[in-house]
Amino acid sequence: MNHNPVFLALDLPRLDSAEALARKVAGHIGGIKLGLEFFCAHGHHGVHELHKLGLPIFLDLKLHDIPNTVAAAMQAIHVLEPAIVTVHAAGGRAMMEDAKAAAGENTKVVAVTVLTSLDDDDLTAIGVKADPAEQALRLADLAHSAGLDGIVCSGHEVGAIHKQWKDGYFVVPGLRPAEGGNGDQKRIVTPRQARDAGASVLVIGRPISRAEDPLAAAKAIEATL
Numbered sequence: 001m002n003h004n005p006v007f008l009a010l011d012l013p014r015l016d017s018a019e020a021l022a023r024k025v026a027g028h029i030g031g032i033k034l035g036l037e038f039f040c041a042h043g044h045h046g047v048h049e050l051h052k053l054g055l056p057i058f059l060d061l062k063l064h065d066i067p068n069t070v071a072a073a074m075q076a077i078h079v080l081e082p083a084i085v086t087v088h089a090a091g092g093r094a095m096m097e098d099a100k101a102a103a104g105e106n107t108k109v110v111a112v113t114v115l116t117s118l119d120d121d122d123l124t125a126i127g128v129k130a131d132p133a134e135q136a137l138r139l140a141d142l143a144h145s146a147g148l149d150g151i152v153c154s155g156h157e158v159g160a161i162h163k164q165w166k167d168g169y170f171v172v173p174g175l176r177p178a179e180g181g182n183g184d185q186k187r188i189v190t191p192r193q194a195r196d197a198g199a200s201v202l203v204i205g206r207p208i209s210r211a212e213d214p215l216a217a218a219k220a221i222e223a224t225l
């Protein structure tokens with residue numbers, strides 16, 4: 001892989017801290033992921049500010065609503081020229097089709113299958129009878145048939161999904177270097193394991209942002225890839 005597949009999740013409450021962190025590690029990541037925390041706090045202005053670093057922007061908004069609403073939201077963020085945007089596959093085929101149709105041609109629309117913070121028990125509690133691997137595969141098939149570019153799944157599932165969807169774009173969060181805590185993530189692998197299994201994008205937040213030395217952490221992860 002020529003380019004750095006790591007997208008840094010900037011889940012920080014302050015815009016100046018987020019910018020400073022991104023600037024510090026910019027040479028050792030491939031892009032920036034801005035999620036709900038960032039977008040709710042800083043909106044379009046914040047995204048414009050981070051764009052100034054010249055790295056691809058991944059807007060991880062996990063849109064999940066009726067098709068008309070999701071399509072309108074996609075149109076509203078078109079101006080931000082995101083490289084990647086997420087929707088929830090559980091929103092259904094029509095929602096995903098309309099989201100893709102409303103996105104800019106340079107934006108990859110990827111569907112979240114099963115959040116990496118969920119395990120078997122969590123799925124049972126919300127009435128899903130399949131285990132995370134089966135459910136992720138089912139939702140990946142649905143996203144594929146709806147014309148999306150790819151999916152978000154854990155490193156446990158990406159290999160099996162990749163076998164069935166050869167040219168899919170696979171975003172994998174829930175990554176933890178060998179040492180360090182899991183936090184709220186339940187289905188984790190190392191960045192290298194995810195890459196070897198076929199991940200296109202490695203989403204990494206706290207292992208870099210909460211490290212004592214974020215630059216050293218980013219370099220150490222880069223060296224394993």
Ligand SMILES: O=c1ccn([C@@H]2O[C@H](COP(=O)(O)O)[C@@H](O)[C@H]2O)c(=O)[nH]1
Pocket residue numbers: 009011035060112114115116117152153173174175183185203204205206207
């Ligand atoms: O299934 C998912 C989907 C998205 N995420 C997002 O990725 C990052 C992970 O951050 P870490 O600090 O490395 O755990 C975070 O922004 C999530 O919103 C995910 O973790 N799992």
